[in-house]
Amino acid sequence: MRLATWNVNSVKARLPRLLEWLDEAKPDVVCLQEIKTTTALFPAVEVGELGYEVAAHGEGRWNGVALLSSVGLEDISRGFPGQPSYAGEPSDADGQAELTLLDEPELRTPEARAVGATCGGVRVWSLYVPNGRTPESAHYAYKLEWFAALRAAFAAELGLYDQFAACGDFNVAPTDDDVWNPKVFIGSTHVTPPERQALADLRALGLTDVIPKPMKGPHPFTYWDYRAGAFAKDMGMRIDLVYASPAVAGRVAGAYVDREARKGKGPSDHAPVVVDLD
């Protein structure tokens, strides 16, 4: 079984490249992030013509995740129990849009950042972890809260499923080796100890970080900024991860970052991570 995860940065803008990539890489299960469209407007017909069933979970302009599977798609979960949500406040006089966590969870607006399903005997999740923006912002606190709730939800899931894989854009680089220059990221999100601890807390559930092989260079980066020729200079980060249960980790026959998908005209800023399971 070939399992893949890819932050496509708009499934509409990326559709030609997505279809081309599916046809070429032939994954059985695909986790997509940042589909940036609604559940109803996901291009299920086009993807379906390639043999995939679709579980989309979208909200519109931002976020949105999806699962594609050619090996079955059952028991779909949109979001997870205890998932924190956000409610926005209007922009202030400086034009700074400021969002605050509301005390009353029922008043918060949910975000489409997680979809799970059972595909070919494996419980698979496509995740888009909040960015956090800056360590001082409410978005960062939200990110950590989101991770904590995810951990609790996964603890419950792991009691039900031996074959389990959580894949997606985790928006955290697990180690300094996972960013092109650690000095540049001092004081930034994605590398802070609490964020890395949140990943460690997930691994403490028994999950293994399936580290892919880079197709080129020493680092299996999965994201390169669009600006300043970052991809050409390999100024990247490894933030798209596959966290596998022992039963799935034991089946890993290979894993790689498909950096070819980051080249050429109109790419996403992320590359797919592909994992082959025996």
Place this chain on the structure above:
DNA sequence: ATGCCTTATTTCATAAGA
């Protein structure tokens, strides 16, 4: 060995990404 930001929407400006 690759191309110097991109996306969707509140569209000719803004918010967000990481």
